Amino acid sequence: MGREWPLVAFTVLGQAAVGIYVCAGTPLFLGAGSAGAEGRGRLTFIFAVLGLTAAASTLSLFHLHHPARAFRVLTNLGQSWLSREILFEIGFIGITALLGVCEGRRVGSEAFLKALFVLGGLAGVLFLFSMSRLYMLAAVPAWNRAWTPLSFLLTSLSLGALTAASIGGRWSGKPHPGGPLVALAFVFVSIEFAASLLATPVFGLIGHMPSPSLRPRAPARHWIHRFRLFVLAMGLGLLLVVVTTQQGSAGHSLGPNGFLAMALALVLVGQISDRFLFYGLLVPPGR
Amino acid sequence: MVTQYAFFFDAASCTGCKACQIACKDRNDLEPGLLWRRVYEVAGGTWEKRGEAWLPAVAAYNVSMACNHCQKPLCAMACPVKAIGKRDDGLVLIETTRCIGCRYCEWACPYTAIRFNATSNTVSKCHFCFEALDRGEPPACVTACPGRALDFGDLDELRKKYGEIRQIFPLPDPSQAEPALVIRPHPDAARAAGRGAEVANWEEV
Numbered sequence: 225m226g227r228e229w230p231l232v233a234f235t236v237l238g239q240a241a242v243g244i245y246v247c248a249g250t251p252l253f254l255g256a257g258s259a260g261a262e263g264r265g266r267l268t269f270i271f272a273v274l275g276l277t278a279a280a281s282t283l284s285l286f287h288l289h290h291p292a293r294a295f296r297v298l299t300n301l302g303q304s305w306l307s308r309e310i311l312f313e314i315g316f317i318g319i320t321a322l323l324g325v326c327e328g329r330r331v332g333s334e335a336f337l338k339a340l341f342v343l344g345g346l347a348g349v350l351f352l353f354s355m356s357r358l359y360m361l362a363a364v365p366a367w368n369r370a371w372t373p374l375s376f377l378l379t380s381l382s383l384g385a386l387t388a389a390s391i392g393g394r395w396s397g398k399p400h401p402g403g404p405l406v407a408l409a410f411v412f413v414s415i416e417f418a419a420s421l422l423a424t425p426v427f428g429l430i431g432h433m434p435s436p437s438l439r440p441r442a443p444a445r446h447w448i449h450r451f452r453l454f455v456l457a458m459g460l461g462l463l464l465v466v467v468t469t470q471q472g473s474a475g476h477s478l479g480p481n482g483f484l485a486m487a488l489a490l491v492l493v494g495q496i497s498d499r500f501l502f503y504g505l506l507v508p509p510g511r
Numbered sequence: 512m513v514t515q516y517a518f519f520f521d522a523a524s525c526t527g528c529k530a531c532q533i534a535c536k537d538r539n540d541l542e543p544g545l546l547w548r549r550v551y552e553v554a555g556g557t558w559e560k561r562g563e564a565w566l567p568a569v570a571a572y573n574v575s576m577a578c579n580h581c582q583k584p585l586c587a588m589a590c591p592v593k594a595i596g597k598r599d600d601g602l603v604l605i606e607t608t609r610c611i612g613c614r615y616c617e618w619a620c621p622y623t624a625i626r627f628n629a630t631s632n633t634v635s636k637c638h639f640c641f642e643a644l645d646r647g648e649p650p651a652c653v654t655a656c657p658g659r660a661l662d663f664g665d666l667d668e669l670r671k672k673y674g675e676i677r678q679i680f681p682l683p684d685p686s687q688a689e690p691a692l693v694i695r696p697h698p699d700a701a702r703a704a705g706r707g708a709e710v711a712n713w714e715e716v
Contacts, residue, residue, distance in 0.1 A: 289632035290610065290612045293610070294592075294611050296591075296592040297591045297592055303587075304589055306591040362621065362687040435684070509623040
């Protein structure tokens with residue numbers, strides 16, 4: 225389980241980048257009055273997304289035993305979901321970088337920037353989709369379930385909405401987090417908590433029958449599952465405080481931004497522990 | 512001309528001596544811990560009361576398994592750098608100088624045939640002793656089996672000779688990868704799942 229840390233980092237950071245792109249970028253590029261959005265705010269947002277994807281890509285190389293040979297990684301696009309995932313990742317990074325260049329140098333009209341933003345979002349969604357399909361292997365029944373795309377999507381949306389709600393306000397020049405984004409983050413994290421409780425493979429309340437396999441069974445790491453639910457519940461609690469108090473005076477020394485940052489940290493810890501649990505479902509045979 | 516080489520395994524004749532496993536290790540000079548052919552010990556069952564008597568109702572047999580050089584090789588389909596290919600005679604071979612060591616093929620193989628070689632830092636697997644085969648000699652595992660529980664040949668010929676069965680417990684659904692494999696089941700195999708049988712030697716395989 226622990227040896228897959230580069231993939232844990234890659235998937236969580238990559239999914240967070242797509243989520244932030246969609247949740248924080250939409251108000252900046254497509255929202256009402258977005259044309260007048262601060263150029264610096266847009267650039268900060270683009271640098272944040274590029275930073276996350278660059279970190280994800282760099283860390284993913286640590287799981288390769290011959291990274292110098294990875295230049296051929298796009299040669300099996302016709303069959304391999306891993307090749308496709310990397311193609312869409314490159315597309316997502318490339319379009320986001322182009323968006324940054326156009327925004328920074330003020331090249332292209334607002335309509336062109338909007339179209340480029342939508343195109344980048346599409347590449348991001350395809351990146352997430354191919355990442356999910358990659359793990360839906362017939363040989364690994366615990367991964368070959370609707371849970372895999374659902375959990376990846378929820379990771380992306382939860383982290384994206386929470387980041388957009390907690391620090392995205394600064395990018396758009398607003399002093400306080402946006403109410404709809406906080407509410408959206410609350411909804412996503414709630415769905416994630418309920419889905420995890422019910423449908424996490426092996427550990428969820430909805431059980432599944434193991435099929436004949438030449439792989440050893442995964443050890444029952446219930447404590448990780450329980451820890452994950454606990455931190456998600458804590459994050460939800462903090463989000464609830466923000467949702468119910470942000471309209472008036474916060475009444476807390478931390479204020480809404482502080483609570484949101486804490487909620488983001490807790491949900492992030494939940495995602496990381498869930499991902500370790502996910503990779504732990506596959507026990508490699510032999511040594 | 513052979514279009515698809517395949518293995519035949521007779522579970523009823525296998526005693527679990529593991530001569531095939533050791534012959535493979537010896538022929539290919541595999542490091543400790545690396546097995547291209549494994550012998551799974553399947554065991555399960557309990558006592559059953561029939562009338563006034565208590566009788567053992569057990570399932571116990573062995574399954575010798577290597578790469579099945581599948582007709583639909585999921586490992587090759589998963590490999591992002593096309594390091595795994597299929598020859599005209601059906602053998603699925605790894606080009607280790609292309610392998611990036613991502614181990615995705617290891618996840619994709621339903622038979623866990625792909626094994627990581629820590630010396631070369633690439634994946635590895637049974638190559639059907641293709642060099643011996645090209646010289647007209649049999650694979651090492653087939654030669655070593657004292658009970659003649661293993662055989663090899665063209666898949667169509669093996670099917671004519673031994674039948675069409677290609678799955679027994681605990682092998683996965685063969686429709687996933689279409690393995691080039693023919694099996695003669697052990698009499699206990701049909702009852703194994705119902706008797707709660709499990710692989711008893713996970714640490715070894």
